[in-house]
Ligand SMILES: Nc1ncnc2c1ncn2[C@@H]1O[C@H](COP(=O)(O)OP(=O)(O)O)[C@@H](O)[C@H]1O
């Protein structure tokens with residue numbers, strides 16, 4: 001599929017500028033399919049705090065009990081997704097909000113139910129339905145999946161984006177975040193290959209949320225995604241991960 005996937009972290013949603021929407025417009029005019037996968041982690045944590053529901057994270061993954069799952073669905077589908085759709089509409093871009101329950105778009109399985117609760121990874125994508133939807137408009141997809149038995153799963157948005165990119169063999173995956181790229185000594189590492197990752201983790205250059213983000217990125221390039229870009233803006237090169245250094 002001639003597809004570009006952009007994951008937008010919860011922190012990045014409110015910081016999208018006109019260059020972002022212009023880039024989307026150009027991709028659409030060039031006939032590319034565009035899928036946006038949104039996060040909402042900070043917004044989920046904020047509402048949890050307001051409701052006195054403790055946020056528990058293990059390895060950057062939100063431990064998701066029943067109460068947290070319903071709050072997560074509420075925030076992603078009732079807050080962050082419509083916020084993004086309204087911005088797209090304001091910019092004159094045709095877009096549609098999507099989640100796992102639309103035409104069984106995303107199927108998933110539990111990662112480790114005893115450890116994380118209702119947290120999943122994506123095992124299946126309804127490729128035909130998604131392809132049809134994306135030929136006419138930009139898709140805005142929430143990082144949630146449904147098990148075969150119809151149970152909802154909370155999926156880390158970086159993992160969701162990389163999984164979907166892997167299954168659909170997207171040509172490019174952008175992970176938009178709140179930093180200009182992978183930083184080392186304060187400078188952006190412009191090009192990376194998968195083999196660079198273990199040493200950077202061992203040297204504690206890459207920590208926190210950047211670690212699962214890069215692991216997801218590595219899986220995507222291994223599965224045939226041409227390039228994964230980690231950046232704070234689509235028009236900034238940031239860090240590009242490829243299977244091999246090309247320039
Ligand atoms: N080497 C690194 N370069 C850049 N950011 C890093 C690095 N190591 C850890 N980080 C952290 O990773 C964060 C981005 O990951 P995360 O907070 O999960 O983003 P998002 O919510 O956009 O998915 C940065 O804000 C930074 O605090």
Ligand SMILES: CC(=O)N[C@@H](CCC(=O)OP(=O)(O)O)C(=O)O
Pocket residue numbers: 008009010011038039040041042044060061062072119120143154155156157158
């Ligand atoms: C399982 C898990 O951790 N899910 C994430 C889903 C949202 C997300 O990943 O949002 P950001 O990209 O803004 O961090 C969460 O509950 O925070």
